[in-house]
Amino acid sequence: MVQEKMMLQDKVMVNDALSMMKSSLTTYATAISECENQQLRSTFQQIRNNCETSQYDLFKMAQSKGYYKPAMKANDNEVQQVKSELQQG
DSSP states (O other): OHHHHHHHHHHHHHHHHHHHHHHHHHHHHHHHHHOOOHHHHHHHHHHHHHHHHHHHHHHHHHHHHTSOOOOOOOOHHHHHHHHHHHHHO
C-alpha cells in the first residue's frame, strides 16, 4: 500500500513537471518571436533548447515507468491528410 502511494505521488510529480515544462516552452516561443534584441533572443533560444532536452528526457523516463502514455500515433493516412490541409492554407 505504501509503495503504491509513493508510485502515485511520483507519477503526479512527474506529470506536473512535464506540464510546467510544456508551459515554459510555450512562453519561451512567445518571448523569442517577440524579441528584437538578437543577443537576448539567442539566450532565450538556448534556454528553450535546454528545456526541450530536459522535457524529452523526463518524458522518456515517465514513459518507461508507465507514468505517461501519449496519445496513439497517427497512421500514415491521417498524417498525409493533416499535411495536405496545412499546405492548402
